[in-house]
Amino acid sequence: MARKEARYSWGYRYIFKPEHVGASFQGYVAEHRLVCEIKLGRQIESHEVVHHINGKRGDNSPENLIVCSRREHYHADKKMQRTLKRNQRLSCKKVGILNQSGDVSTYYKSITEAAKKNGVSISAISRALQVGRKSAGKQFVFTK
Numbered sequence: 724m725a726r727k728e729a730r731y732s733w734g735y736r737y738i739f740k741p742e743h744v745g746a747s748f749q750g751y752v753a754e755h756r757l758v759c760e761i762k763l764g765r766q767i768e769s770h771e772v773v774h775h776i777n778g779k780r781g782d783n784s785p786e787n788l789i790v791c792s793r794r795e796h797y798h799a800d801k802k803m804q805r806t807l808k809r810n811q812r813l814s815c816k817k818v819g820i821l822n823q824s825g826d827v828s829t830y831y832k833s834i835t836e837a838a839k840k841n842g843v844s845i846s847a848i849s850r851a852l853q854v855g856r857k858s859a860g861k862q863f864v865f866t867k
């Protein structure tokens with residue numbers, strides 16, 4: 724049977740690289756570890772963990788990856804889960820945009836929809852809502 728160049732497990736991407744020191748028995752290495760090795764120019768030790776900053780296991784862009792100890796990783800994941808949960812909770816709240824006279828002129832059924840329609844990220848609107856600042860020049864507010 725022919726070896727596949729890449730395979731997926733639990734959302735992670737693995738590259739067939741049997742010559743790598745960190746390769747599994749079948750010869751695969753997690754792509755996020757390979758990307759970090761190129762980024763840092765050194766080998767990632769077996770006691771080190773590569774964390775996906777945005778929580779997306781399939782996003783192996785160098786800026787989304789950070790190498791940390793197991794202890795640091797435990798805290799990084801806790802923090803990320805809190806952020807994801809908060810964003811999830813916020814994203815289903817109804818929002819609107821205030822016009823110049825202070826009335827809500829545009830209604831959205833969720834932050835997700837508001838973000839999509841205004842070309843702004845969900846986290847940017849969430850942050851703006853929490854501190855009462857404008858996002859993309861618009862004053863978003865929670866509505867009922």
Ligand SMILES: [Zn+2]
Nearest residue numbers: 773774775800
């Ligand atoms: Zn992690």
